[in-house]
Amino acid sequence: MKILITGGAGFIGGNFIHYMLNKYNDYSFVCLDALTYAGNMETIETLLNKVNFKFVKGNICDKDLVFNLFEKEQFDIVVNFAAESHVDRSIENPRIFLESNILGVQVLMDACLKYKVKRYHQVSTDEVYGDLPLERIDLFFTEDSPIKTSSPYSASKASADLLVLAYSKTFNLPMTISRCSNNYGPYHFPEKLIPLMINKALNNEQLPVYGNGSNVRDWLYVEDHCSAIDLIIHKGNIGEIYNIGGHNEKSNLDVVKIILKLLNKDESLISYVKDRPGHDLRYAIDPTKILRLGWEPKHNFETGIQETIKWNLEHDDWIRRVQSGEYLKWMERQYKW
Numbered sequence: 291m292k293i294l295i296t297g298g299a300g301f302i303g304g305n306f307i308h309y310m311l312n313k314y315n316d317y318s319f320v321c322l323d324a325l326t327y328a329g330n331m332e333t334i335e336t337l338l339n340k341v342n343f344k345f346v347k348g349n350i351c352d353k354d355l356v357f358n359l360f361e362k363e364q365f366d367i368v369v370n371f372a373a374e375s376h377v378d379r380s381i382e383n384p385r386i387f388l389e390s391n392i393l394g395v396q397v398l399m400d401a402c403l404k405y406k407v408k409r410y411h412q413v414s415t416d417e418v419y420g421d422l423p424l425e426r427i428d429l430f431f432t433e434d435s436p437i438k439t440s441s442p443y444s445a446s447k448a449s450a451d452l453l454v455l456a457y458s459k460t461f462n463l464p465m466t467i468s469r470c471s472n473n474y475g476p477y478h479f480p481e482k483l484i485p486l487m488i489n490k491a492l493n494n495e496q497l498p499v500y501g502n503g504s505n506v507r508d509w510l511y512v513e514d515h516c517s518a519i520d521l522i523i524h525k526g527n528i529g530e531i532y533n534i535g536g537h538n539e540k541s542n543l544d545v546v547k548i549i550l551k552l553l554n555k556d557e558s559l560i561s562y563v564k565d566r567p568g569h570d571l572r573y574a575i576d577p578t579k580i581l582r583l584g585w586e587p588k589h590n591f592e593t594g595i596q597e598t599i600k601w602n603l604e605h606d607d608w609i610r611r612v613q614s615g616e617y618l619k620w621m622e623r624q625y626k627w
């Protein structure tokens with residue numbers, strides 16, 4: 291079995307490569323990644339000497355590069371993680387989100403059709419469903435919830451999902467889609483809430499909470515996302531969408547307070563800042579369908595956040611190195627103190 295993993299130098303794709311290489315000795319894997327600001331070779335560099343792993347630097351929008359790679363490697367499965375992933379950046383500059391997250395998907399699917407790939411898996415997000423009211427804790431996103439996007443990021447991901455479904459119906463592309471809730475864990479780029487707050491707390495800097503901090507996210511430890519995708523590409527039904535989430539809803543303020551407590555830091559570090567425009571109130575996944583397929587998450591938020599803090603403490607070199615020029619410029623633009 292030969293699997294192409296795109297976006298594998300990023301947070302979830304990198305974790306997925308580690309997970310799959312560890313589990314399947316007899317498979318071979320190719321990672322295609324453009325190494326944008328969010329891609330870090332350090333995340334996968336310990337794997338480069340493995341005979342069944344290869345890294346290729348390239349953009350999924352580059353048709354010639356992608357088609358040549360498919361011709362050469364003859365993949366059985368393609369799992370597409372490659373995307374611009376940060377909501378705040380999509381508000382500042384939507385264009386690149388439309389290119390990578392929609393047009394890149396078209397290129398990959400055209401290659402899958404031409405080279406008769408047995409399965410194209412699109413890694414999507416719960417953000418395609420928009421948000422749920424804070425006070426209606428009885429409501430959850432199911433696979434049949436309407437698409438109702440809020441940000442250029444989520445609109446680009448929803449567009450890609452619709453395109454994947456269209457390729458399935460019109461061209462018989464053998465596809466699956468997964469829509470996961472917020473991930474956290476090792477190799478999480480420190481522009482996203484949890485690693486950003488851990489990092490700032492460790493440096494005794496102010497922790498920027500948008501609005502009043504009441505927005506709720508449904509947190510899943512990244513390894514559990516990896517195991518769900520592994521299950522879907524092996525056992526999931528062609529043409530189906532699967533939601534992924536483990537019922538770990540927390541308000542942003544609660545998450546920040548938990549981090550401060552675990553790091554033994556004072557809550558006076560919390561700083562309430564301007565809210566995100568179009569800020570989604572609450573995400574919450576109904577995982578019934580993926581549970582029926584046989585998935586079982588191993589972590590809850592209490593164990594996962596401790597693992598994550600431990601990882602961050604033990605990898606301050608990784609964190610320091612990913613905070614390069616581009617990252618510093620973004621932090622300055624986004625958080626003008």
Ligand code: NAD
Pocket residue numbers: 296297298299300301302303322323324325326327328329330348349350351370371372373374375376389390394413414415416447469470471472473474479
């Ligand atoms: P990330 O930003 O950490 O990593 C994205 C990776 O994709 C980077 O390595 C980057 O270099 C690469 N990339 C970006 N554009 C590319 C292009 N045009 N061609 C090739 N490579 C490109 O993102 P992440 O958080 O790991 O998210 C991975 C996927 O999972 C995304 O599709 C995202 O929408 C989805 N997702 C993320 C979460 C989450 O909580 N982070 C939850 C659900 C779904």
Ligand code: DAU
Pocket residue numbers: 375376377378414415416417470471472473481482483484486498499500501505506507542566573
């Ligand atoms: O739900 C899945 C999605 O989760 C993925 O599709 C996205 O790729 C991923 O980035 C994530 O999106 P969010 O917008 O939910 O994640 P983020 O970490 O940016 O923000 C989480 C919450 O924390 C959100 O309510 C905004 C808030 N926040 C974020 C930052 C960066 C703050 O209060 N302060 C901050 O500085």
